[in-house]
Amino acid sequence: MKASNFVFGLITGSVTAAVTVLFSTPQSGREIRSSVKSASTDLKYKMNDVKGKIAELKDSITHMSKEAREIVPEAIEDVKGSIEQWKLSTEKNKERLEKEISAIQNSLAELEQSIAAQQK
Template sequence: MKASTFFIGLAAGSVAAAVTVLYSTPQSGSQLRTSVKSASRDMKVMFKDVKVKVDDLKESISHLSKEAKETVPTAIDGIKGSVEKWQQSTESNKERMEKEISAIQTALEELEQAIAAQQK
């Protein structure tokens, strides 16, 4: 099928549909034109509202992006600083616990040796 044949068929079908709608509509021509104009105005108003809302959304996304670029690095630096402080504050506890664990292991070894010596 050629493209020109398709478009001729599409145009003929559109004309036939338009004629059918005009003859089968319960409204007179002037009433139909009035309702079409009214619907057209309503659609224009709706499209303007959608455009305004899309523009607002774009602006909100832009503002959020700028705010995130400023806020996120600061928050990350703050978190890193907090983690470093926590690691430093727990370092002494870590060393103390390692010494206590070592002392407990030594005591257990000595206890095992003492028990082994008594059983002989």
Template sequence: MKASTFFLGLVAGSVAAAVTVLYSAPQSGNELRKTVKNATTDMKSKFQDVKGCVDDLKDSIAHLTKEAKEAIPVAIDGIKGSVEQWQQATEPNKERMEKEIAAIQKALEELEQSLAAQQK
């Protein structure tokens, strides 16, 4: 739902409620006009407050977007750097483990050959 649609509905509902309350109250014409004038002034003030809040929200969103555009690339670079450091730190262990696995495989092959020779 768009914000303009929401605020249009809010305004229409507020006006309908105000008119209903004003005309259902037992007042003289003069009192009714004063009440309508006061209600109109109050509604204008409230709408100005809502407009100010919406403007503040827009500014906050724009500021957040700007900061996110600056912070996200920095964070991504930091993560990439951390991953590269981790890869470099684990490389010696990886090579050592590959050598150990190769030695174990070779020992298994020799053991299989030894068992096959004994079974003959």
């Protein structure tokens, strides 16, 4: 949602509520003018508050996106480094496991030959 749409909706709702209250309340002209003046003053304060909060939100988003631009590449590099370290550490184990598997296969072949020789 864009901030301009939110502000437009807020203003429209406030004006509609103010007009509804003015026409549904039995008051004298002086009282109505006083109510309108009070409502407009309140609306100005609320609008200034909304503008301030929108500015804070905008600054916060800008700050977060700036931090993300700095942190995300560092995190990606850290992950890449960790993956490379993992690959290197598993490479040694891979070679050792391949040698052990080869030794087991050789032992099985020798065992099969031994069994075949004993059965003859």
